[in-house]
Amino acid sequence: xxxxxxxxxxxxxxxxxxxWMILGTSNSVRTNTLSVSLKSQVANLYxxxxxxxxxxxxxxxxxxxxxxxxxxxxxxxxxEHHELIKSDVVIKxxxxxxxxxxxxxxxxxxxxxxxxxFQADAQNKENYYLYSTLNSADSIYNNLLLKINDKEISNVxxxxxxxxxxxxxxxxxxxxLTVSYDATGLEDLYYLITPERNTIAQINDxxxxxxxxxxxxxxxxxxxxxxxKIKTENGHDLIWELNKTITGKNIGLIIPNKLNPxxxxxxxxxxxxxxxxxxxxxxxxxxVMLKTKxxxxxxxxxxxxxxxxxxxxxxxxxxxxxxLSFGISAVVSLILTVTYMRLISSKKMAFIYAPVxxxxxxxxxSFSFFFDGTTGIIVTICAVITLFILMxxxxxxxxxxxxxxxx
Numbered sequence: 001x002x003x004x005x006x007x008x009x010x011x012x013x014x015x016x017x018x019x020w021m022i023l024g025t026s027n028s029v030r031t032n033t034l035s036v037s038l039k040s041q042v043a044n045l046y047x048x049x050x051x052x053x054x055x056x057x058x059x060x061x062x063x064x065x066x067x068x069x070x071x072x073x074x075x076x077x078x079x080e081h082h083e084l085i086k087s088d089v090v091i092k093x094x095x096x097x098x099x100x101x102x103x104x105x106x107x108x109x110x111x112x113x114x115x116x117x118f119q120a121d122a123q124n125k126e127n128y129y130l131y132s133t134l135n136s137a138d139s140i141y142n143n144l145l146l147k148i149n150d151k152e153i154s155n156v157x158x159x160x161x162x163x164x165x166x167x168x169x170x171x172x173x174x175x176x177l178t179v180s181y182d183a184t185g186l187e188d189l190y191y192l193i194t195p196e197r198n199t200i201a202q203i204n205d206x207x208x209x210x211x212x213x214x215x216x217x218x219x220x221x222x223x224x225x226x227x228x229k230i231k232t233e234n235g236h237d238l239i240w241e242l243n244k245t246i247t248g249k250n251i252g253l254i255i256p257n258k259l260n261p262x263x264x265x266x267x268x269x270x271x272x273x274x275x276x277x278x279x280x281x282x283x284x285x286x287x288v289m290l291k292t293k294x295x296x297x298x299x300x301x302x303x304x305x306x307x308x309x310x311x312x313x314x315x316x317x318x319x320x321x322x323x324l325s326f327g328i329s330a331v332v333s334l335i336l337t338v339t340y341m342r343l344i345s346s347k348k349m350a351f352i353y354a355p356v357x358x359x360x361x362x363x364x365x366s367f368s369f370f371f372d373g374t375t376g377i378i379v380t381i382c383a384v385i386t387l388f389i390l391m392x393x394x395x396x397x398x399x400x401x402x403x404x405x406x407x
Contacts, residue, residue, distance in 0.1 A: 005295070005296050008299075009280060009296050009299045012296060012299055012300050012303055013273070013276060013280060016276060016303040016304075016306070017272075017273040017276075020270070020272045020307065021270070023311065023314060024266055024269035024270040024272075026314075027262060027265045027266040027269055027314055028262075028266045030262060031260070031262025031263060034103060034262070035103060038103050039105065041100055042100050042105045042107065042186060043186055046098065046105075046107045046184050046185070046186055047139035047140055047183070047185050047186060048139070048185065049187060049189070050108075050110060050183055050184070050189045050190070051135040052091070052112060052114075052135065052190065052191045052192065053133055053135045053192045054084070054116075054191070055084075055114075055131060055132035056081060056130070056131045056132075057081070057082045057084070057118040057120075057128065057130050057167075057175055058080055058082060058128075059079070059080045059082065059124065059128055059129070060080075060127055060129065061078045061079075082118050082119055082120060082121070082128075083118065083119045083204065084116060084117075084204065085118065085119045085174075085205060086115075086204070086206075087114070087115075087116055087203075087205065087206045087208070089112075089113070089114045089115070089191070089207070089208040089209070090113050090208075091111070091113075091189070091208070091209070091210045091211070092110065092111040092210075092211045093108055093110050093189060093210060093211065093212045093253065093255070094109040094110070094111075094213050095108055095212075095213055095214045095256070096108050096109050096184075097257060097258055103260050103262065104257055104260055106186065106187050106255040106256060106257035107185070107186050107255075108186075109182065109183075110182070110189060111182050111183075112179070112181055112182075113179075114179050114180070115176075115177075115178050116176070116177040116178075117175070117177075118175040118177070119173065119174060120169035120173045120174060120175055126168075128167050128168065128169060128175065129164040129165060129166055130148065130164065130167050130175065131162075131164045131165070132158075132159060132165075132179055133159055133162045134159050134160060134181075135192070139183050139184055140184045141182070141183050142181065142182040142183070143182045144180075144181040145179070145180045146159065146178070147177070147179075148165065148167055148175070148177055148178075149167070149168075149170055149175065149176050150178075159179070186255075187254070187257075188220065188252060188253065188255065189210075189252065189253045189255070190253075191208060191250060191251040191252070193247070193249070193251065194247075194248050194249075194250060199248060200246055200248040201248070202244070202245070202246055203244075203245040203247065204244060206240065206241070206242040207239075207240070207241050208240040208251060209237055209239050209240075210238040210251075211232070211236075212234075212235035212236050212237075212238070213234040214234075214235050214256055215236065216256035217236065217254065217255075217256060219253065219254065220252040220253075220254060222249065223249060223251055223252040224240060224247065224249045224251050226238040226240055227239060227240055227241050261317035261318070261325070262317075265310075265313055265314050265317060268366045268369050269310050271365070271369070271375070272306065272307075272366075274365070275306065275361045275362050275366065276303060276306050278360075278361040278382070278383070278386060279302070279306065279361045279362065280299060281386075281390075282357050283299075283302070283353075283357060285393065285394055286349065286353050286357075286393075287345075287349070288397060289393055289394065289397065290346065290349060292345045292349055294345070302341075305336040306333065306358075306362055308329075308332065308336060309332075309333035310329075312325070312328065312329040312333075313325055313329040313366075316328060326366070330363045330366075333362065334355055334358060334363075337355060337358050338351060338354065338355050360382060361382070364378070364382075365379065365382070
């Protein structure tokens with residue numbers, strides 16, 4: 001192998017890399033453009049983030065009254081908030097992922113039931129108000145139930161219109177509130193203990209259970225983690241048990257989604273030059289060891305077989321299942337390589353070395369992107385093993401002899 005041929009192979013590698021960058025950018029643009037428009041459509045149909053806000057109870061105290069020029073009276077109030085002494089909340093979350101166009105979205109159904117008890121002032125039985133709201137305008141609510149002091153309230157308009165509800169404390173100076181409903185949402189579910197930003201609250205006798213029918217959940221940043229988790233038959237019970245706790249944090253859950261082809265394909269395309277680099281280096285070493293003469297044009301067509309894999313994977317995934325698309329692309333690429341190598345090299349090179357190298361550095365490397373967080377370790381392991389093997393099989397090669405008079 002002469003220096004000129006190596007330079008030609010490097011040029012082929014650079015040109016193929018540019019083609020992959022163009023393909024990767026195209027995939028990224030297609031995915032992002034579709035994602036924004038389709039996500040908006042799904043949110044309109046299914047609702048966006050589901051926000052559940054903790055209720056409040058307060059007394060309004062007149063601060064001053066002003067008679068305006070139009071002979072109308074304006075009253076300003078101070079608000080005395082009353083302690084929420086018990087919260088018993090259960091949220092059951094059911095995964096209901098939906099496909100819109102060619103993209104999957106993490107939609108879900110939820111059943112919410114919250115039972116609350118507020119402590120009223122023993123010296124005052126008047127001028128109490130409850131404030132509880134359906135805080136997600138885009139979500140769809142069903143089977144709505146509102147109870148105050150164990151009496152069902154048929155008028156739920158205050159929840160919808162974000163209005164306060166006048167109440168009278170019970171004989172034991174408590175106020176009870178029960179709210180339940182079914183709802184839908186997209187991507188996230190939040191339980192807001194402190195809806196206002198940069199505020200803190202005292203939490204007393206607080207028990208919240210989020211039951212899921214899935215395992216791959218996650219939590220938003222800056223949110224409280226569960227105090228305990230229980231594995232169930234279909235998912236998990238995530239439990240928050242708090243008492244006499246001061247915090248400004250809320251509780252949230254990120255809903256898992258299926259693999260979206262566009263995201264995987266984009267990353268695989270941008271990573272492809274690393275796969276080809278390993279393939280070229282290993283193939284070059286084996287060609288020297290087996291005395292197989294490979295021309296730069298041979299490397300050009302082999303690079304094209306690698307590129308064909310990513311091209312087919314990119315566009316087949318728009319119409320077919322992502323795993324099926326990956327399998328078809330991998331098989332076709334292997335067939336291209338083997339049928340070409342049998343024409344230009346020995347049977348051992350064509351039917352053993354070349355396909356094995358391609359399986360490792362193209363197929364396994366690319367498939368690692370289906371598993372978040374594993375790509376780096378797989379590449380590292382393969383790189384070290386490759387280095388070890390190449391050093392062992394080429395250790396006795398006389399490189400001066402190989403390059404002698406081949407500049």
